[in-house]
Amino acid sequence: MRTLFLFLAVLVAGCSRVSIDDYAGTSPALDLKEFFNGELVAYGILQNRSGQVTRKFEATITAYWRGEEGTLEEHFVFDDGEEQDRTWTLVHLGDNRYSGQAGDVVGMASGKVAGSAFNWRYRLDVPWNDGSIILNLDDWLYLVEENHLINRTALKKFGFTVAELTLVIEKVSS
Numbered sequence: 776m777r778t779l780f781l782f783l784a785v786l787v788a789g790c791s792r793v794s795i796d797d798y799a800g801t802s803p804a805l806d807l808k809e810f811f812n813g814e815l816v817a818y819g820i821l822q823n824r825s826g827q828v829t830r831k832f833e834a835t836i837t838a839y840w841r842g843e844e845g846t847l848e849e850h851f852v853f854d855d856g857e858e859q860d861r862t863w864t865l866v867h868l869g870d871n872r873y874s875g876q877a878g879d880v881v882g883m884a885s886g887k888v889a890g891s892a893f894n895w896r897y898r899l900d901v902p903w904n905d906g907s908i909i910l911n912l913d914d915w916l917y918l919v920e921e922n923h924l925i926n927r928t929a930l931k932k933f934g935f936t937v938a939e940l941t942l943v944i945e946k947v948s949s
Contacts, residue, residue, distance in 0.1 A: 801890030805918040807865070807873065811838040811847055813949040819926075819942030824935075830854060836944070843867040881909055891918045899930075910937065922946040 845865040875884040886895025
């Protein structure tokens with residue numbers, strides 16, 4: 776019984792989450808309206824739950840803002856030839872908080888910037904076999920320097936990570 780209690784205590788301790796507020800004061804400071812403005816290019820991989828790379832892709836992003844509302848037009852080309860488009864509408868809510876919507880996002884995405892990081896969570900309707908599946912995404916963006924950002928996303932179902940997405944986004948023009 777004592778061994779079981781110790782195991783559970785270690786398991787729970789290992790489940791602590793990083794908070795976006797842990798990045799307050801880090802630099803360079805991420806300004807979403809500044810970084811996501813103009814032409815960008817992204818290169819990424821998708822890994823299954825075992826860590827095996829299952830897809831590679833490139834994306835072009837055209838981003839612009841009108842006041843507190845931003846638009847990100849994304850075009851993805853996967854290594855198997857598949858192409859996908861997604862258009863995000865982002866709204867700056869103040870206090871470093873943002874909301875967002877896209878055609879395949881279920882409900883509303885919500886997130887917050889702190890220092891050099893942005894964390895955002897949303898539900899995504901992903902094609903699966905002959906239908907689709909709803910996954911929960913925990914999306915982290917880290918500004919490395921003025922023109923480069925690294926994006927890491929955990930894709931989860933029933934609380935378990937089923938895939939991970941990693942991409943590098945490069946700002947091409949403002």
